[in-house]
Amino acid sequence: MPSHIDNSSESFDAIVIGTGITGGWAAKELCEKGLKTLVLERGPMVKHITDYPTMNLDTWDLPNGNQFSREDRKNYEKQLRVGWAPNPAIAHFFVNDREHPYQETKRFDWIRGYQVGGRSLTWGRQSYRWSDLDFEANLKEGIGVDWPVRYKDIAPWYDKVESYIGVSGEALGLDHLPDGKFQPPMELTCPEKELRETLSEKFEDGRVLTIGRAAHITDKTNVPEGRNPCQFRDRCWRGCPFGGYFSSNSSTLPAAERTGNMTLRPHSIVHEIIYDDGSGRAAGVRIVDAETQEAYTFNASVIFLCASAMASVGILLQSKSERFPEGIGNNHDQLGRYIMDHHYQLGANAKVPGHLNTYYKGRRPNGFYIPRFVNLKGQQKRDYLRGFGYQGGASRGDWSEAVAELGYGADLKSKVLTPGNWQIGATGFGEMLPYWENRVTLSATERDQWGLPQLDFDVAFKENEYKMREDILREIAAMFEAAGFKEVQTYERETGPGLGIHEMGGARMGHDARTSVVNKHNQVHEVPNIYVTDGAFMTSSSCVNPSLTYMAFTARAADHAAQQFKKGAFN
Incomplete structure (x- = not known):
């Protein structure tokens, strides 16, 4: 891929800012449309492949058993708040917090990856469609603003994205979790099947358990170019050399490159979108070269902002002019507000008796999913709005269970070679409502090493989220106990917005420029050749993983932009 431009006066038809989940899709679609x-x-x-240095290493190949030294941990102080990442095997795909600081009026855990591919290299790959339960909720409940689209508008684009990236999963026939274009589902373990039967037999509110809908290729007869089926190594966050899971690096960026229409420039920190007062359009972008500190300007007719939700909001806020003194498209104080995330870090664990004659093959890079079952149509409403789902898994212990037991000789050897008992765990993911006061702004005093203002977060959960969390714990304990699992223990860890790594909002979609930033096509209302298609445009958050929805909206927006470009609408 071309990686450097010497002449910054060169013009392009389109500029895509960011290379993650949405940037890759924008690049592919725009390039393929000419x-x-x-x-x-x-x-x-x-x-892809070349720059995955730890993709084939085992734990014993890594320093300190894949544990950070005390000094190294200081470089990832905020990234480590998530509890499971980063570590030495994947730290190169997460930012160094000392080098990339931000401010917290209230705690916000901003988990980031600054490299080509962004967090598409480290995402959880869970891929679920929204339904009209989600798109209509704001309007029906009088929360925030109404989405200017409905499921029927996005369904064809879900089809397109799923067919291309490869989503394995099981059709359920649920109105509130629409089925998609699925490859063969991964298998549930025996305890997971037992829990599924319990939900069907002992609960009357339509609870189901299914294997997660994951962006992993499982159909060996229908493999996209340059990729291979999932090998069940479960080393996804190190970069998959097989391309078994979807990432920009293995899929959309190579597709864009094959067209001959893409120029890729890393080390390019966009700090401003240039507004042309004469045309009422964006004229291009200004960047700082991350390595040389040199400034460049690039011109284009179409701008796609896909830098990740909070970074995109920051770029819009920094893009000031006489027409937009508070940031481009921000005449009505909407930019940077209504920040959301999913709240989680709570659930339950239990021991599963029996099934000692069963095991599983490989390391399944997926788990089970229990879709939302509260506050659905026809149900009695609970004392909070919206709902939640669970992600979890059951597995067997290993040789370490024998360490606590007295033993020696043949008996000890036998125990070490025998799989341990089964255990099961599940984590709740709940919807967060959009609140006006939950916002991100530019710091008035703190700047980064390139002289750009740091982001300052003032975001918090509120009563609705905390009431829902009580129910999340209560319901998962009830399900595990109903299944006959033993030693059921609920947990709730210290948490805050950001840890779900599903940050959304800040440039929400809506009908009216006075109450939203982008329109139904993801265009900035007042500057229509700027499209915002990462999580910043989200008007509400649902309770399912959002990446599939980002990709569907991006493909749809790119199609709209290409049509408008060819009509000369942005000249």
Whole structure:
């Protein structure tokens, strides 16, 4: 992929800012539709396979048993709040917090990856569709603003994205969790099947358990170019050399490159979108080269902002002019507000008796999913709005269970070679409502090493989220106990917005420029050649993983932008 431009006066048809889940899709779609497209990434180049240094290493190949030293931990103080990442095997795909600081008026756990591919290299790959239960909720409940689209508008684009990225899963026939274009589902373990039967037999509110809908190729007869089926190694966050799971690096960026229309420039920190007062359009972008500190300007007719939700909001806020003194498209104080995330870090664990004659093959990079079953149509409403789902898994212990037991000789050897008992766990993911006062702003005093203002977060959960969390714990304990699992223990860890790594909002979609930032096509209301298609445009958050929805909206927006470009609408 071309990685450097010497002449910053060169013009392009389109500029895509960011190379993650949405940036890759924007690049692919615009390039395939014939637009000469510059793709900008603030981090370094990561080439598929070549730049996955730990993809085949075992724990004993890594320093300190894949544990950070005390000094190294200081570099990832905020990234480590999530509890499971980063570690030495994947730290190169997470930011160094000392080098990339931000401010917290209230705690916000901003988990980031600055490299070509962004967090598409480290995402959880869970891929679920929204339904009209989600798109209509704001309107029906008088919360926030109404979505200007409905499921029927997005369904064809879900079809397109799922067919391309490869989503394995099981059709359920649920109105509130629409089925998609699925590859064969991964298998549930025996305790997971037992729990599924319990939900069907002992609960009357339509609870179901299914294997997670995951962006992993499982159909060996229908493999996209340059990729291979999932090998069940469960080393996804290190970069998959097989391309078994979907990432920009293995899929959309190579597709864009094959067209000959893409120019990719890493180490390019976009700090401003240039507004042209004469045309009422964006004229291009200004960047700082992350390595040389040099400034560049690039011109284009179409701008796609896909830098990740909070970074995209920051770029819009920094893009000031006489027409938009508070940031481009921000004449009505909507930009940077209504920040959301999913709240989690709570659930339950239990021991599962029996099934000692069963095991599983490989390391399944997936778990089970229990879709939302509260506050649905026809149900009695609970004392909070919206709902939640659970993600979890059951597995067997290993040789370490024998360490606590006295033993020696043949008996000890036998125990070490025998799989341990089964255990099961599940984590709740709940919807967060959009609140006006939950916002991100530019710091008035703190700047980063490139002289750009740091983001300052003032975001918090409120009463609705805390009431829901009580129910999340109560319901998962009841389900495990109904299944006959033993030593059921609920847990709730210290948490705050951001840890769900599903940050959304800040440039929400709506009908009216006075109450939203982008329209139904993801265009900034007052500057229609700027499209915002990462999580910033989200008007509400649902309770399912959002990446599939981001991709569907991006493909739809790119199609709209290409049509408008060819009509000359952005000249």
